[in-house]
Amino acid sequence: MLVRPLSIALLAAVVLAAAGCNREQKLAEQEAARAVAAEDAAKQAERAFDAALAEGNYQLARAQGDVLLAQYPATEAAARVEPQLADVAAKAEAMREERRLAGLWLYQGQAAGKGEQRTALIQAKDPIEIGGTRTPVKLVFRDHPSWGRSSYLVMEAGDFDCHGSCKVGVSVDGAAPKRMAAYRPDTDEAIAMFINDDRALWKLAQDAKTLEIEFPVNAGGTRKALFEVAALDPARMPW
Incomplete structure (x- = not known):
């Protein structure tokens, strides 16, 4: 069972x-x-x-x-x-x-007279303060068929205190600044200040990671503009 x-x-x-x-x-x-x-x-x-x-x-x-x-x-x-x-x-x-870094540079070419004007331009990392206004600063290298080669700074506001002539400090990668002659042309077309030794400045820009330029302004004192120039392409702007 x-x-x-x-x-x-x-x-x-x-x-x-x-x-x-x-x-x-x-x-x-x-x-x-x-x-x-x-x-x-x-x-x-x-x-x-x-x-x-x-x-x-x-x-x-x-x-x-x-x-x-x-x-x-x-x-x-x-x-x-x-x-x-x-x-x-x-x-x-x-x-x-x-x-x-490469994108910081702007290369341009345009007809000028009987030839072509070529420029290489870079804007400073940070704007500077002048009279309560922050304004960008640009560094320009230019090759003009009639005027030749030149290097200069441009601001959108304020002005450079460099009429006649002055000295600017140019520092490469944070090193002690080198004094270079500059001048503010007597023109109202642009707020520009030319650095006389464009060849020397161009060479510094090719070899540097950063260029810091200290310059006098009409608001009093000096200002510094830092440019990250490491990716400058000389082939785009042959000098």
């Missing part, structure tokens, strides 16, 4: 155990499939990372690497890419800074 119930109970236990094993096996198989899919996706991301690296596009490579590590951190591809990311990030930042 007890054999049948015991057999049924035993059979039920076996079935439940088998079901549990099957469920665990199925979960393991699903986990393995997800791991394989993650590795495949990570390998694709790694190929995109390597391609960007081969092209020298460090900003794109950095982005590809960051996505790979964020989405597939436990993959073999992530383990291969992660040690490279610090160097790639540094190169990406250097590339970004190089582009920023």
Whole structure:
């Protein structure tokens, strides 16, 4: 009388155990499939990372690497890419800074007389304060077919206190300033002050990361304008 119930109970236990094993096996198989899919996706991301690296596009490579590590951190591809990311990030930042500095310069050419006037212009990092007004300062190198070569500062407001002649201080990369002769032309066409030795200033700009020019203003005292000149391209303005 007890054999049948015991057999049924035993059979039920076996079935439940088998079901549990099957469920665990199925979960393991699903986990393995997800791991394989993650590795495949990570390998694709790694190929995109390597391609960007081969092209020298460090900003794109950095982005590809960051996505790979964020989405597939436990993959073999992530383990291969992660040690490279610090160097790639540094190169990406250097590339970004190089582009920023290059974008500070404006090169122009226009017909003038029987030839072409060419200019290279850069604006100071920060505006200066004159009489309660903040005004930008520009440094211009110009090559004119009739007037020749010149270098000068331009402001939009205020004025330079340099009629006749004066001295300005030119500092390269934070070093002690070099005194250079300058003058404010007698004209109302622009608020400009010319620096006499344009060749010397041009050479300083080619070799420097920054030029800081201190000049007198009619509001009293002097002001300083800092120019980030590191990306000057002499080929765009041959002197």
